Structure formats: C-alpha cells, structure tokens
Amino acid sequence: MKNGQTFQSCVGRIEKEKAKWYHVSCESCSSQIKVNEEWSNIPKLCKSCIEKEKAKWYHVSCESCSSQIKVSREWSNIPKLCKSCIEKEKAKWYHVSCESCSSQIKVNKEWSNIPKLCKSCIEKEKAKWYHVSCESCSSQIKVNKEWANIPKLCKSCIEKEKAKWYHVSCESCSSQIKVNKEWENIPKLCKSCIEKEKAKWYHVSCESCSSQIKVNKEWSNIPKLCKSCIEKEKAKWYHVSCESCSSQIKVNKEWTNIPKLCKSCIEKEKAKWSTTECKKCSSKIKIHQDWILIPSLCKSCFQKEKQNWTIITCIDCQGDIQVHKDWKNPCTICKECLIKRASKWKAISCKSCGHEMYIHEDWEIKPNTCKDCQHGIVNKTGQKQMDEFMEALFMFAFKKFSGLGTIESAIRIIQGKAGFGDIMGVILVGVDIVDGFDGDLLDTHNDDNSHSTLNNLNTIIDVVDIGSEILKDNQSAKSKEGRKPKK
Numbered sequence: 001m002k003n004g005q006t007f008q009s010c011v012g013r014i015e016k017e018k019a020k021w022y023h024v025s026c027e028s029c030s031s032q033i034k035v036n037e038e039w040s041n042i043p044k045l046c047k048s049c050i051e052k053e054k055a056k057w058y059h060v061s062c063e064s065c066s067s068q069i070k071v072s073r074e075w076s077n078i079p080k081l082c083k084s085c086i087e088k089e090k091a092k093w094y095h096v097s098c099e100s101c102s103s104q105i106k107v108n109k110e111w112s113n114i115p116k117l118c119k120s121c122i123e124k125e126k127a128k129w130y131h132v133s134c135e136s137c138s139s140q141i142k143v144n145k146e147w148a149n150i151p152k153l154c155k156s157c158i159e160k161e162k163a164k165w166y167h168v169s170c171e172s173c174s175s176q177i178k179v180n181k182e183w184e185n186i187p188k189l190c191k192s193c194i195e196k197e198k199a200k201w202y203h204v205s206c207e208s209c210s211s212q213i214k215v216n217k218e219w220s221n222i223p224k225l226c227k228s229c230i231e232k233e234k235a236k237w238y239h240v241s242c243e244s245c246s247s248q249i250k251v252n253k254e255w256t257n258i259p260k261l262c263k264s265c266i267e268k269e270k271a272k273w274s275t276t277e278c279k280k281c282s283s284k285i286k287i288h289q290d291w292i293l294i295p296s297l298c299k300s301c302f303q304k305e306k307q308n309w310t311i312i313t314c315i316d317c318q319g320d321i322q323v324h325k326d327w328k329n330p331c332t333i334c335k336e337c338l339i340k341r342a343s344k345w346k347a348i349s350c351k352s353c354g355h356e357m358y359i360h361e362d363w364e365i366k367p368n369t370c371k372d373c374q375h376g377i378v379n380k381t382g383q384k385q386m387d388e389f390m391e392a393l394f395m396f397a398f399k400k401f402s403g404l405g406t407i408e409s410a411i412r413i414i415q416g417k418a419g420f421g422d423i424m425g426v427i428l429v430g431v432d433i434v435d436g437f438d439g440d441l442l443d444t445h446n447d448d449n450s451h452s453t454l455n456n457l458n459t460i461i462d463v464v465d466i467g468s469e470i471l472k473d474n475q476s477a478k479s480k481e482g483r484k485p486k487k
Helices: 002-019 047-056 083-091 119-126 155-164 191-198 227-235 263-271 299-306 335-343 371-375 386-401 407-417 420-438 447-455 457-481
Strands: 021-025 032-036 057-061 068-072 093-097 104-108 129-133 140-144 165-169 176-180 201-205 212-216 237-241 248-252 273-277 284-288 309-313 320-324 345-349 356-360
Touching: 002 021, 047 057, 083 093, 155 165, 227 237, 263 273, 335 345
Parallel strands: none
Antiparallel strands: 021 032, 057 068, 093 104, 129 140, 165 176, 201 212, 237 248, 273 284, 309 320, 345 356
C-alpha cells in the first residue's frame, strides 16, 4: 500500500509541474517558446533568435578613457564616448555673447579659438569676402571688400617668394645685402662698394692678339693674355703617366724633352745617385745604387782599358771570346762550351773503394773502378807511388794527343814522333785552364794534400782532355802554315 500511495503522489506532482509550462510565440520569428509560469522574466525570443541578437552586439573603446562600450551593429550612430565621459563632455560647454549682436553663443572650454560672432553675424561677415586669382599659381585668394591693399599672391606663393630672399654680407664693408635665390649673379658687394670697385678697373692689350683685357689695379699679376689666348695655351697642355708611380704629369706639346718621371720620383731617383773615385785617375764617377756592377773606372780610363781587350774565336763553337792583351795564356774555349764539355762528365762511385769518380759519356768502355784502385796509386798506408801514377797519366796524354787514341798512334808517340815536352804541354796547358777554377791540381809538395790530389785524378784527366784538344788544334794550325827546313 505504501508503495502504491507513493507512486500516486509522484504522478500528481508531475501533473502539477506540467501544468506550469505553456508556450509563447517568439517576437522575431513567431516560433513557439516553452516557458514556465513561475519565471519572473518571460523570454520574448527563441534561442536561435537570441543567438542572432547576441551576434549583433560588440564592444568599442571609449575615445576618452578607453573603457568598453557595448554597441549594436544596427545602430546608425555608434557612440564614441561612455556615459561617464559624455557627462564630463557636457560640463565643458558654456555660453558667451556675440560681439556684434550680443546674442548667446554655445562654446567649449577646450576650444582654442572661441567664436566672437554668432552664426547670423558670421553670415553677414562672410558676405564681405570674395576670391581673386593668384598671379603666380592662379589659385584662389580670399580677400575682403574692406581691405585697402588686395594681395596679388596667395599665402603659399608669398611664403615661397619670401623663402627666395636672404641676406649676405658685403665682402668689403660687411653690410647686409638682400638677395634672391633666383638671381644668377649674387652680388658680393653693396651698392656703395660696387661704385668703389668699378673705379679700380682699367684695360690692357693682350700680348698675343692685342685685344682688350679688363684688369684691376689691385691685382698683383696682371694677365698678359686674353681668355681666348689662355684657352689656346691650355690646349697645349696634357697629362702623361709617371713611369715609376703612374701619377699624372702635366706636360706641354711644345716641349722637346717630355719628362718620364714626376717631381717626387725625380727626387727619389736623384737620391739613388752617389759618387765614387776612379781607381786609376781618382776622378769622380757618378754611380747608381740599383746598379749590380759598380764601375771602378771613369769613362776615359774605361776607354783606354777597352783598347787592351781583343776578340778571339772559340775553338769549339767559333763564337767570340773577349780576352785581355796582358793575359799570358788566354782561354780559347768560351764559357758555354766549357759547360757543355763539363756536362759530358758524370760522377759515379768507385765499385771497389766507393770514392767519387768521373766518367765521360763518349767513352766506349766506361770504367767502374777509379784510377787509384786500377793502378794502385795509393797503397794501404796512403803513400804515393808516383812512377805508376805518372806512367798512367802520360799514357792517357799520349792517347788524347793522338786524336783518336788508337794503339798505333800511341806507339808513334812513344817511338819519338812527339817529344816529352809535347806530352807535358798537354798536361800543363789543361792544368793552366782549369787552375783558375779549381786551384792547383798538381800541387803535391804538401804531404797533407797528396791523397786529395790523387783522389782528384778524374779532374786531372779532364784537364788533360782540354789540354790535348788545344794542342791538337795548335798543331793543325802549324801544319797548315808549313814547317821551315832545318839548317
């Protein structure tokens, strides 16, 4: 029973609650809105219309205090001030009397220019004004009928015109001169000083064309040529580059000797020159610091010394060799040929002792052991065996002297066809040639140098080679001349 009563009571309550609800029409779209009779504010719009209405509202900032003002998109006049600022703005307004008719004029405290006339009086005042055209820009100028001097230029043109004028000081008396920017020739002197300046001028004749030149009494350098003659004179001048620093040098077409260096480079070049004494006559010689070979003789002594030199022919290349008359044994082979001959010699190590030795590229049979090891010139204790050394050296000289080095020619030399002096001549001439380059190769007087002399055997052989060539050429020359018969 209790459960049945409870259910019946709940149903009764639900029915009562349902009875409170009813429907009203939306004022905008007329759709039905479910409302409750207990609500104090019955909605006039449905939910969709409420959303649409809400979308119409947004906020703007008050222009005065920046507070937010809620406004609608449908309003034609959006308020710029909030309510509090509107009240403050109203407090700024007050009334003044018109100066003409004494009527009241509503004005604002913040206005910088408070009107002195009412609207009707302003209209009367406006009737006095009319427009004229500016003489400069043709723009309209507002003028008054009561003005005595009607302006011919508008304000902007007046300002522009004023801006064109400025003051400069007179260069003579420092008084102020009013001048215009549009003037081509700005006066540098005031009127009184101009009159004084005019009295200083007079005329002279041009030295070239005799035309009149206006000159001033105060000029220190009176021009001798007129402007046209000066231009002609200028045309003669041009620029060339300094050969040293590439700076520009001003030169004249009429100059015979055009300078190649600028003034600064000329001074630098002068500083490089100095003097020294001639070794013979002690006269002064001008020398340059950049010269690699500094002359030791003056020109006259050099010319005299030059006469002592003569030209001979190289026996190898037939080229010219310069030799001195005072030389006892002048070289008959030029430097280039000596270098070529030397280049044919190749340094190798002795297979036996490891010492350095030289072989000639023209040799058919090239030895691989030095002469020391071949002939026993040096024994284990380092003593010389001069007999074997000289025998080997002479036999080599015999072969070289014979030209081709054949056995038959060597036998002829041994049998007395060529004497001992000829053989020694081959050796000594070769030694004399090389001696100037390598020192005394055959100096065996000092025991300390004996071993080094024997080690230089290949160099001595090279000497003999050169000497034999020289003697061979000398003998061929003698054979052409013919021998004189013996008495």
